[in-house]
Amino acid sequence: MQPTAVQLIIEEHRAIATVLHALQEAVEHARHGVAAPDFARLRAMLVYLDEMPARVHHASEGRLLFPLIRERCPALRPVLDRLEGEHERVELIVRELGHALSAWQVMGEVRHEAFELLARTYIESYLGHMKVEEDYVLPVAMDYLDAADWHQLAAAFEHQRGVLADSALRNQRELYARIVTKPSAD
Template identity: 45%
Template sequence: MRPASLIVIHEEHQALAAMLRSLSLLLAQSRREGRMPNFEVLRAMLFYIDEFPERLHHTKESQLLFPRLRERCPELGPVLDALDADHAQGEQAIRRLEHALLAFEMMGEPRRAEFEAAAERYIDFYLSHMGTEENTVLPAAEQHLRPEDWAELDAAFLSHRDPLTGHPPEDVYQPLFSRILNTAPAPIGLGE
């Protein structure tokens, strides 16, 4: 039976990948239709990325999962170092993207290309990062971690579940997820 924390990590990766792809689709659609994107939903999507994957998901990976893997699979050290470096830079990267979005919203069309290029770089980076975790780190964890490792990891990863994986959001996040679900297009939300 697959450990619960691996299931949670995989579900959170899928939710984030869907969010990132939806962001890209929204930008492409607005460009194709010659109109400004829905800035409210873009802001909500970037805020979600900052709040959940950056602050909760990455913290648990870097503080709990990766140290266990370093113990059990020292040969993964360089891969884990690179992923930890990605996590350390994640908060700055999302802030730069949020700033580029604000510039686009405030300054209009002259800032579109800059924001879209920054968004695509961020999306490509993040999808590649998750691909490394899914294809290298998680299989190694499944193979080499021990039951006592999984007990602690499962408790941590089950403590804060991403609402985009089908779990009810904490009350404070309910308005954010309602906004995203009602305005973002599929596969994330119910909007057009």
């Protein structure tokens, strides 16, 4: 059985991946003329991808899990450094995507391709990032961390989520539900 901290990280990865795939699908539908761009839904996706990873997920990894792995498995430090650098870049790219989305909405189709290219790069990069964490970092962590470490991490994750107001987590869940609910065809 996986430790609670690993389960939480994987659950968060699944939610992020679902939003990334919804973003990819929305962009492809707009490109192929399947549906007019739903700018409100696209913006909701970007808000989720900005808020959830930065406030919850990356904080769990960067402040709680990665330091413990660095201590127990120094050979993994370069990989963790790279992943943390990617966390910072991801947050910047989401803001760039927000700007590109606004430009597309305001300036029209002439700016669609710029948004699409940036979105595609972001999606591929983030999915690859999560794959490295799941296929490499978490298995190494499970080999090097002991039961006491996992217990400490579970308590720290629980405390971290407790510090976030219930309303903030509820708002993230509601936003997620809005994003993954397929828009109805009129």
